Amino acid sequence: MPEAATILDPTLGWILLALFGVGWVSLGIYWGRKAKDLEGFMVAGRNVGLALGTATAVATWITSNTTMLAPQFALQLGIWGMLAYSTASIGLFLFAPLARRIRAIMPTGYTSVEFVRLRYGKVAHAVFLVISLFYCLTWMVSMAMAGGKLLEILAGIPYVYGMSVILAVCVIYTLFGGLYAVIGTDFIQSVIILIGVVVVAVAVMGRISLEDIHANLVEKRPGLLDVLFPAAIMALFNNMLFGIGEIVHSNVWWSRAFAMREDVGRKAYLLAGVLWLPIPVVAGFLGLAAPAMDIPITSPDVVGPIVATEVLGSVGAILVFVVVFCSLASSIDSLLAATGDVVTTEVVRPLFMPDANKKQLRIAAGFVIAGIGLVTWLVCLPNVGTLATVLFFAGPLVGSAIFPIVTGLFWARASATAAVLAMVLGSAGGLVAYFELGWYTGALVGTGISFAITMVGAAVGTGRFDWNRLAAEDIGS
């Protein structure tokens, strides 16, 4: 990409990348001193407080999509676009009671896949493992690819270099520090992101009043203010269910529930939902401001950075670069840690190290994280654009896991057979809907089918699960 087309000077981009890269790795190694054993490495000693617990949920859920795609959503779908994005916070709110329950019934647990194995048995475990790994790996690939592309657009850093550096930095500090490093860096990243988006938004409001932006939209693009914007309203429901499915099933969120102190999980997830809620609106507002400021938008996916740079000059470009880098790192490190935990305890351990103790599993977890990073890098290397969109196929899959997980956590009569059928048929039906009806129906149909099967299973099932079986398991002891 020619340098003139970039928003930030490439040299400055490299300097920032180096500074933050060295910073995160140093912190990871420093915090890694506490991650010598499996409890420390995978669940941060199960003693995380409210500040770090809240921040890690906020930072992880703010992906580069939140900061980059929200302005594009607003520019194309208007106010409903911003609100649709904000509904992803509902997943955080709904996970709050689940986090408390998870911590209470699995005091020595490590992953969501472990829960499904103990709660529903081997078949459900296999199905859920496939869903979990597909989701985590596609999310990670899409984030790493987005990182490479964004650094190229923002600072002219070639895709392969940018993607490789971001991935390598996250792998190294996660490898050394485990969840301690992930949660610690997440705190710093969440504060940087929140301050960054606020500064840019206030600067834009200093340049043009909100009343003028509204008046401009009424005159030139009234569709963006339409209360009944059908496509945007459908996007809202799909986004909400996809978001709920992502959070309820994924070990990214379960590992944090295991890591937080027993009295912290519920409060942390509720507060995280409140803190995350405004981000898509604040970022999305930049998209709506662009037409009113007469800023020519040739590429809608970079409308946010363009507006920030127009208003704040090079300071705006640096802010956007830093916010995007933090958004990427905070998600990639969490995915590395959470996926590494699942692969180590639920794939490597039963297949290759059935008698391994916690110390051996701690060492294996490091190799697994390095391996996941390498596989992700190899998949991202050719920069096949369609790969990133594969993540959207995960909508029906994760939607179909919502009710088996939720009922499995709270109802002793939730049936294992129904859980398997709900996940398999829900995923299949949702994927058919995705391709035959439209992308916005995939998660909705998958969740609907799964809900019906789960409820019927619970109604006709005669078995009663013994909750003590969950508490009794302690991997590697």
Add this chain to the structure above:
Amino acid sequence: MILFPEWFFVGLVIGAVALAALGAITLLGLLIRDWSGRSVW
């Protein structure tokens, strides 16, 4: 076409910016509280 009124748009954006700013302050405040009281982790 029914449009979102100006007061809604202004309130939404200002509310979101204020909440995000408050969020950053809250996180820092909670960290200080955890540091000086119960353990951070």
